[in-house]
Amino acid sequence: MSGAGQHAQAxxxxxxxxxxxxxxxxxxxxxWSHVVAEGETLxxxxxxxxxxxxxxxxxxxxxDERYSAPETxxxxxxxxxxxxxxxxxxxxxxxxxxxxxxxxxHDTIGGACSCESNTLRYGHHTRHQHACVENFxxxxxxxxxxxxxxxSNINWFMNVPVESDGSLGIVDGLSAPGKYVxxxxxxxxxxxxxxxxxxxxxxxxxxxxxxxxxxYR
Amino acid sequence: xxTSETATPRGAMEHARAKAEREAAAVRHKPTIPACNxxxxxxxxxxxxxxxxxxxGPGGYASRVLERxxxxxxxxxxGDACVSLLVYNADQLHERLNVADTVKVQWQAYLxxxxxxxxxxxxxxxxIRADTSAGHDTFCAASSPWSNAARYGSGxxxxxxxxxxxxxxxxxxxxGLSRRDIGPGINLFKPVRVQQDxxxxxxxxxxxxxxxxxxxxxxxxxxxxxxPHVLDPRTTYCVGPVRVLAWRGSxxxxxxxxxxxxxxxxxxxxxxxxxxx
Numbered sequence: 001m002s003g004a005g006q007h008a009q010a011x012x013x014x015x016x017x018x019x020x021x022x023x024x025x026x027x028x029x030x031x032w033s034h035v036v037a038e039g040e041t042l043x044x045x046x047x048x049x050x051x052x053x054x055x056x057x058x059x060x061x062x063x064d065e066r067y068s069a070p071e072t073x074x075x076x077x078x079x080x081x082x083x084x085x086x087x088x089x090x091x092x093x094x095x096x097x098x099x100x101x102x103x104x105x106h107d108t109i110g111g112a113c114s115c116e117s118n119t120l121r122y123g124h125h126t127r128h129q130h131a132c133v134e135n136f137x138x139x140x141x142x143x144x145x146x147x148x149x150x151x152s153n154i155n156w157f158m159n160v161p162v163e164s165d166g167s168l169g170i171v172d173g174l175s176a177p178g179k180y181v182x183x184x185x186x187x188x189x190x191x192x193x194x195x196x197x198x199x200x201x202x203x204x205x206x207x208x209x210x211x212x213x214x215x216y217r
Numbered sequence: 218x219x220t221s222e223t224a225t226p227r228g229a230m231e232h233a234r235a236k237a238e239r240e241a242a243a244v245r246h247k248p249t250i251p252a253c254n255x256x257x258x259x260x261x262x263x264x265x266x267x268x269x270x271x272x273x274g275p276g277g278y279a280s281r282v283l284e285r286x287x288x289x290x291x292x293x294x295x296g297d298a299c300v301s302l303l304v305y306n307a308d309q310l311h312e313r314l315n316v317a318d319t320v321k322v323q324w325q326a327y328l329x330x331x332x333x334x335x336x337x338x339x340x341x342x343x344x345i346r347a348d349t350s351a352g353h354d355t356f357c358a359a360s361s362p363w364s365n366a367a368r369y370g371s372g373x374x375x376x377x378x379x380x381x382x383x384x385x386x387x388x389x390x391x392x393g394l395s396r397r398d399i400g401p402g403i404n405l406f407k408p409v410r411v412q413q414d415x416x417x418x419x420x421x422x423x424x425x426x427x428x429x430x431x432x433x434x435x436x437x438x439x440x441x442x443x444x445p446h447v448l449d450p451r452t453t454y455c456v457g458p459v460r461v462l463a464w465r466g467s468x469x470x471x472x473x474x475x476x477x478x479x480x481x482x483x484x485x486x487x488x489x490x491x492x493x494x
Contacts, residue, residue: 070359079411116340
């Protein structure tokens with residue numbers, strides 16, 4: 001598919017009611033971060049389908065307060081994120097709320113791939129492949145943050161079921177071209193993203209692709 | 218003229234010393250200092266290798282640096298403990314337990330004997346060497362001041378119902394760390410299971426004493442807080458005491474079957490051995 005074709009498809013996939021204040025394509029494998037002001041909504045569009053988007057949220061005014069997967073899971077008593085899920089901080093406050101979701105569910109227990117965890121899962125020879133934690137560190141460094149700011153994350157469009165015996169794994173995705181999720185900022189939120197470069201598991205259908213970020217109000 | 222017995226430095230000193238002697242025997246949850254004087258030690262553990270013996274009552278917390286090869290035994294004495302656990306590389310505190318990697322790399326969310334606690338640098342912080350418990354929780358992490366306030370009216374360190382998160386803030390401050398360094402941890406002795414729809418089930422099990430032995434595969438800082446689980450439905454602050462006992466030993470050897478029990482675990486041990494090479 002050509003780039004233009006993909007983007008047209010995305011336009012068809014979701015009409016935006018409001019004023020667009022930011023609109024960008026995040027290239028395959030790339031990092032991105034942006035402060036979404038309270039009241040604004042971030043739409044993350046999976047342009048070509050089955051593209052995991054790893055994401056950490058911070059209170060933009062005090063980045064020591066950040067997204068907590070356990071707090072989010074406990075608050076809704078469910079490991080899967082979808083419309084209505086409040087994304088809770090380490091201080092028990094709502095950073096953002098999922099206000100629309102055409103994919104159906106998203107993961108928050110699978111973590112972010114790293115060069116180091118890749119060596120465990122896929123062999124020592126994969127150490128030099130690009131990874132989500134590298135993207136988070138790149139974006140953190142730009143903002144005066146670093147390793148200590150790495151914490152639990154969300155994996156938009158990623159599918160991690162847990163079976164009755166506790167078996168879990170990243171399996172084939174439920175997303176498709178043009179699927180999107182809307183996140184309304186309930187406070188000024190620094191959204192940090194890694195457009196996942198993973199090529200060893202099905203989270204990107206073994207083929208990392210671009211995603212589109214639209215902020216509107 | 219009659220004066221208070223604590224009116225002078227000498228009087229206050231004698232009062233303090235007499236109080237310490239008089240009251241120590243009455244306190245139930247207390248450490249053995251030094252640990253080599255510990256009583257009721259597991260078979261095969263020699264007293265000279267003991268490096269920690271402490272009892273954590275309801276709301277108790279502790280932190281300790283453990284050398285490589287040290288076994289940390291945590292005894293749920295009455296079968297109603299909930300020990301929230303964080304682990305760090307003691308020599309490089311920005312390397313820490315990564316719960317997501319721990320469950321993802323081992324393809325298993327429910328920890329038990331033989332499971333490894335993995336760092337965010339692809340290394341083995343600790344291995345679970347014995348586990349007679351009903352299971353643990355890798356989803357809910359530390360209880361919080363707001364969850365405790367909702368259930369017990371308070372979750373502060375200075376109140377009657379401290380939360381694990383508040384305990385962690387104190388423990389970590391003593392190692393130069395802050396709330397920024399509290400990542401998701403593990404809750405020992407309180408199993409939480411995921412149902413088919415993704416919801417969580419907190420099991421109310423009959424009280425049965427059990428223990429877990431965690432072997433330090435790196436030089437680690439462990440931080441423990443014994444507080445009620447965030448999903449525990451009881452409206453009173455209920456959590457049983459634990460005994461924490463540790464003794465020195467050797468990290469996992471090359472020929473240990475656990476090391477090669479899966480290709481992922483093998484590479485985690487290889488990364489750890491490479492770090493110390």
